[in-house]
Amino acid sequence: MNDDERREGARSDPDFEERLRELLAEDAYTIRPSPAPYPAIRRRGLVERRRRVAAAGAVLVTLAAMPVGAYALSGGGAGRGVATTPTPSVSATRAPSPTPSPTPSGPARPATEGQLLxxxxxxxxxxxxxKCLAYDQSHSRPPEFDNDLGTADSYRIILAMNSTGDSNASxxxxxxxxxQGKPQQTRLICRISDGEAVxxxxxxGNDADVIPDEGPVFVDPNNGKLYQQSVIDRGNWKLPFRWGLIGTVKPSVAKVTVSYGDSSAEAVFDHGxxxxxxxxxxxxxxxxxxxxxxxxxxxxxxxxDDKYYERTLP
Incomplete structure (x- = not known):
């Protein structure tokens, strides 16, 4: 059918023209697709952008977790490939570190060797x-008597001597x-038997604890265990008996003597x-x-003449 015949048919059929318009409209729709769904595309783009940001963040975390030496082994800068033969970084060198010079440790020695008997x-x-300090840590005390004795290196040993067992300390x-510290600070007397503190x-105390009318020589009121045996054994001590005596002196004192039974001694001074x-x-x-x-x-x-000193034995 040629164009003249179509035109003639359209004039003889009133509905033909309407059907023709519908057919042309359908063909046009087929040739020009529907508009792209923009909201869906935008959502997909946002999701993809977040995925890339998350991936980049994971890479940064990985780099931050890698040690400096490991980063150096990978080349370090842009445009460099991964090294096939890694060269150790400066931080990975095996050169031995210098040996530190020895530092003094432990308690201080007594002023004279004669104090080690x-x-x-x-x-x-x-x-x-x-062992004495460990003994103290292993034995609980009432809170009012709780006093941290510190470590051995904070002390000065001023006397070490044999102890004679008696009925109270076999x-x-x-x-x-x-x-430890000044004479008014900490003083300990410890007995060791069979290799253990018993x-x-x-x-x-401190400087404020000084007795108002204290004399220039002050005998330690708790050092009786060093120069006497148990009261249970009074008159029947084991002899010969090594005894010791300690106390504090003021700067005005130049000499201290001690007489005890048939023995006598001149004291040595050791930091007060x-x-x-x-x-x-x-x-x-x-x-x-x-x-x-x-x-x-x-x-x-x-x-x-010292009212604070007990002149007789119990």
């Missing part, structure tokens, strides 16, 4: 002190006496403390007799 070495005294052993006596010792060969009922002298030899202290 009966063949006891300084190393043995240190070991005894450490077995021989040794005593270790150590002080008893500990401590005292502590005096330390005396001897060997007793007879039964006694009187405590050691202490005298203090100034630089001119003048008697400035006598324990017989």
């Amino acid at each position: 009966d063949g006891i070495t300084f190393e043995q005294a240190v070991e005894g002190l450490e 077995g021989d052993g040794m005593y270790v006496v150590a002080v 008893g500990l006596n401590t005292s502590s 403390w005096f330390v005396a010792s001897g060997v007793l060969n007879e039964q006694v009922t009187l405590a050691p007799h202490i005298k203090g002298y100034d630089a001119d030899g003048k008697l400035i202290y006598d324990s017989d």
Whole structure:
């Protein structure tokens, strides 16, 4: 059918023209597709953008977690490939570090070797002190008596000597006496028997605790265990008996002497403390007799005149 025949048919059929318009409209719809769904595309784009950001963040976290040396092995900069033969970075060198110079540790030695008695070495005294402090940590005390004694390296050992066992403390052993800080700070007397700490006596204080009318020599009120045996054995002590005596002195004191039964000794001074010792060969009922002298030899202290000193044994 040619164009003239179509036109003639359209004029003879009134509905033909309407059907033709519908057909042309359908063909046009087929040729021009529907508009793209923009909201769906925008959502897909946002999701993809977030995925890329998350991936980039994961890479940054991985790099941050890698050590500097590992980053150096991968090349480090842009445009560099991964090294097939890694070169260790500076932080991965195996050069030995310099050996630090030794630093002093442990308790301080006594002022004189004569304060380590009966063949006891300084190393043995240190070991005894450490056992005493461990003993203190392993035994609980009432809160009002709770006082951290610190570590061994904060002490000075001022006396180590044999201890004679008695009815109250069986077995021989040794005593270790150590002080911490000033004379008014911490003092401990510990007994070691069979390699174990079996008893500990401590005292502590500060400058404000000084007795108002205290004399130039002050005998430690708790050092009786160093120069006497058990009261149960009074008059029947084991002899010979190694005894010791400690206390504090003021700067005005130049000399301290101690007499005890058939023995006598001149004390040594050690950072504000005096330390005396001897060997007793007879039964006694009187405590050691202490005298203090100034630089001119003048008697400035006598324990017989000291109201705080107990002159007889219990």
